[in-house]
Amino acid sequence: MMNPTQHVPEPMLAALVAGTLPYPFAMVVATHVSLCDECRAHLEAHQIVGGLVLDDLEPIDLAPGARVRTVAALDSLPPTSPGRSGDADYPAPISNLVGSGGPRWRSLGFGARQAILWTAAAGSLRLLSIPAGRPVPEHSHGGLELTLVLAGAFTDETGAFHAGDVEVADETLDHTPRATDDGPCLCVAATDAPLHFRAMLPRLLQPLFRI
Amino acid sequence: MGWMEATVQGGISDQTRWMLAVRDAGDRNAFALLFGFYAPRVKAMAMRMGAPAAAAEDLAQDVMLRAWQSRAQFDPSRASASAWIYGIARNRRIDVARRAPATLPEQIAAEPGPGEAADAIALGQEVVRLRQALRMLPAAQREMVERAYLGGLTHQEISRQTSLPVGTVKSRIRLAIDRLRYELRELRT
Numbered sequence: 001m002m003n004p005t006q007h008v009p010e011p012m013l014a015a016l017v018a019g020t021l022p023y024p025f026a027m028v029v030a031t032h033v034s035l036c037d038e039c040r041a042h043l044e045a046h047q048i049v050g051g052l053v054l055d056d057l058e059p060i061d062l063a064p065g066a067r068v069r070t071v072a073a074l075d076s077l078p079p080t081s082p083g084r085s086g087d088a089d090y091p092a093p094i095s096n097l098v099g100s101g102g103p104r105w106r107s108l109g110f111g112a113r114q115a116i117l118w119t120a121a122a123g124s125l126r127l128l129s130i131p132a133g134r135p136v137p138e139h140s141h142g143g144l145e146l147t148l149v150l151a152g153a154f155t156d157e158t159g160a161f162h163a164g165d166v167e168v169a170d171e172t173l174d175h176t177p178r179a180t181d182d183g184p185c186l187c188v189a190a191t192d193a194p195l196h197f198r199a200m201l202p203r204l205l206q207p208l209f210r211i
Numbered sequence: 212m213g214w215m216e217a218t219v220q221g222g223i224s225d226q227t228r229w230m231l232a233v234r235d236a237g238d239r240n241a242f243a244l245l246f247g248f249y250a251p252r253v254k255a256m257a258m259r260m261g262a263p264a265a266a267a268e269d270l271a272q273d274v275m276l277r278a279w280q281s282r283a284q285f286d287p288s289r290a291s292a293s294a295w296i297y298g299i300a301r302n303r304r305i306d307v308a309r310r311a312p313a314t315l316p317e318q319i320a321a322e323p324g325p326g327e328a329a330d331a332i333a334l335g336q337e338v339v340r341l342r343q344a345l346r347m348l349p350a351a352q353r354e355m356v357e358r359a360y361l362g363g364l365t366h367q368e369i370s371r372q373t374s375l376p377v378g379t380v381k382s383r384i385r386l387a388i389d390r391l392r393y394e395l396r397e398l399r400t
Contacts (some may be wrong), residue, residue: 015366016314018359019301025366026314033316037392040316041385044289045377046360048384050301051293052342053360059251060258062268067246070272071239080280086312096312118311 004036004164008146013039017046024118024125024190027093028146028166031188034091035164090150094188103127110134123192130154130179130187143193145169147177152185154178222332222339226292234282235323245292246275253300260304260362270307274300286321288330288387291338297360304362319391326394330387337380 008029015021016029033040086095087102094117103115111131118125123143127150130136136154146168153162156177161167169175179185223231226248232241250271257267277299285295306313321327345356359369 009366009370011366011370014359014369015364017298017301018362018364018369019305020362020364021314021366023309023311023314030314030316037385037388040319041381041388042377043316044294044384045381047294047298048291048338048341048380049345049356049377050297050360051291051295052338052345053357054249054252054256054297054300055293055342056357057252057255057259060255060264060267061251062254062271066250066268066272067243070246070250070275071243073276074239074242074279077276077280079283080277092317093312093315 002035002164004032004038004162004166006159006161006165006167007036007039008032008166009168010042013043014046017043017050022122022192023120024123024192025144025146027097027118027125028148028188028190031091031094032148032164032166034093094150097125098127105129108137112136117188123190125188125190128185128187128189130177130185132179132183132185133181135176135178142171143191145189145191147187147189150186150188152183153180154185154187155180222335223287224291224293224335224338227287227331227335230278230282230285230292230295231287233279234285237282242275242279245278245296249278249293249296250275253296256297256300256361257304262304270300270303274303277303284318284321286319286327286387288321288327288334288390289384291335301362319388322391322394326390330383330390334380334383334387337383341377341380 012021012025012029013033016026016033021029033043086092087098087100088095089102090098097117098115103117105113105115105127108114111134113129115127116124117127128136128147130152132152146166147161148166149161149163151163153160154177155161156167156175158167158173158175160180161177167177226245229238229241229245232238233245253274254264254267254271257270258264262270274296278296281299285292290298302313302315345353348356355364355372358364359372364372
């Protein structure tokens, strides 16, 4: 169990509970909750409020016989268990996106690698592996970026981020995250817009690397 | 403390008691009572979120079947029956809409036993207080809360609202999680 000190913003926990958080962010927030009991308690508290809202809704009757049919269907149901099917090296729910074959890494140069887990017009989710002491290629944001540290640590102009910690960055933050010297840093990062690299070469490579 | 005393103390709602009867004894009568209470509310929730009546009705039945299927995972020290059903309904709505792995945190297993009963009573009392706080909100604010939890607000819109009084409920849940973590460590050593 980790002891993260940099948490997910409260409204994102509420939005995850309500089912309105965009997919890449929802993945990062749910993975943080898997590693952080503090945010899990917060999430479950929001779920309690959701239950209170459900209680107070004006009920709309189902067709006659719906209850009898549903009770009769119970016998044919196998019980479910919260089984895991993905890569056990990664925390849930990211493990299910990584799959049993492991991530498909591609080089970003200078020893840095990334594996795209999900991408669509609404944003992207990727794993990033940065060698000890190396920076993430310099970039600014067109939108919101959520970065969760899975192993190792990185620092930037705003502070230090260790395993389980989340950094929230928006278009106003122009930062250079750098893996600490202790070892490589593995992160999962979600964005709702493509990243923009400032240096000329990485900008040309963006379509190629899909970042 | 057993469940009978819990009920006498009034800390546990009828719905949560029914859900426990389903979990611990596979009680079909209790399931039918849960269905009578929740299915019409889940249908209303789905329709509020834009589903046509027929789809909302299917979803409501599906949610109740899932509640039965995953009954072993119900943990009254961390969720009321309503919170649990709300969570299943939210997950089903999202699963139907998108074909990608679910965004669900890793589960911490429920641990039936004396610790669970005491935690469940304490949580039940907090839930009663939270319900009172919610009902005392000014109408406009209460409507925003409803919209937020029925999927009508983005996270940016939620962040512009004043935060909800989840504080004491959160502390209770945190204690229950700590207990489960502690028991898990004890099992391993």
